[in-house]
Amino acid sequence: MMSFRVALICLSLGLLSACAIQTPATSPASPLSAQERFGDRPGVTVLAATPAAAVQGQTLYVPVYSEIFDSEANRTFQLTVTLSLRNSDRRQPITITTLDYYNSGGDRLVTYLDAPIQLAPLASTEVVVDRTNTAGGVGANFVVTWQSAAPVSAPVIEAVMISTASQQGLSFVSPARIIEELQP
Template sequence: MKYWSVLLMIGICIACQSPEAEQRKEAEVKKKTHPSENYHYVDLDVSQLAYQETLYVPVYSDIYHLDGTRRFALAATLSLRNINMQDSVYVTAIDYYDSEGDLVKHYIEKPIVLTPLQTVEIVVAHNDAAGGAGANFIVRWGSAKASDKFFAQAVMIGTASQQGLSFTTEAVVIESTSEQKQ
């Protein structure tokens, strides 16, 4: 009988956890499992950056399958990485366009800084079909030196029943400028 009493008391203690403790636990899980949205906005005169690039990153919110009349929904993650081990870089625009070339969303309104080896992500949910099969991101970034390094890549993944699909795309530089600042 004492054994059952002890089990009952343990069960009651577990069930009576404070809502605040549960919220903290959920926030910690979200922090570990959800995309980085911890952007560090900066006031920056973009014209003062010695080097700037505009990148085109193809993403697919869905792809056609079977006879082309059916679509397979995908989640897309845009990963932006400062691969410089010493210097920060600045992302000045992250814009999402649909298959028709129409702007769907601006993801940042001010420049953000990426410190050495920092990564930020943008996620387009699998149920967000606004972009279509020909969606893309235009990413603008810059730095104090032309030798700074930056890497942008998209990862698409989708599952349905027992079918799973994943693949990546990499950014293409569509414009760059390099100036000697005095």
């Protein structure tokens, strides 16, 4: 644990995040139900079942980086990942049926949905992987499946990675890639 004197020096210099002792987690976040995770978010409805009459949809692969290499191959820099899910359609909702997080080895670490969620027109939501959670590794990714009961403009699904320490900052965006189109 950090001593009070070191903490006071860091605080007075405005460097508390840089001086904090960091112990990266090696396991994914504890499982929450879709209702617990998304139930109170505006524009998001947790559904009892997946709507049957889908006319449009896709499965998307979103590369994310919970850590990246920093100056040498055996040294990594941890990042916070925000997966942003945005319904860009102004009239119709979309339904997210799959939202899974995988590590560099292709192992599913977290299934975020035990029930589908519906995003209202122009609504958005997110999932955050804390920077101390390095279980995903440098090749982590999300697989997201969405569908709609009417033709819609494709949602905007992308990941934002960020980390700041002291006066250093790093951020970048990674867009989703279509890996499968829904065949109604």
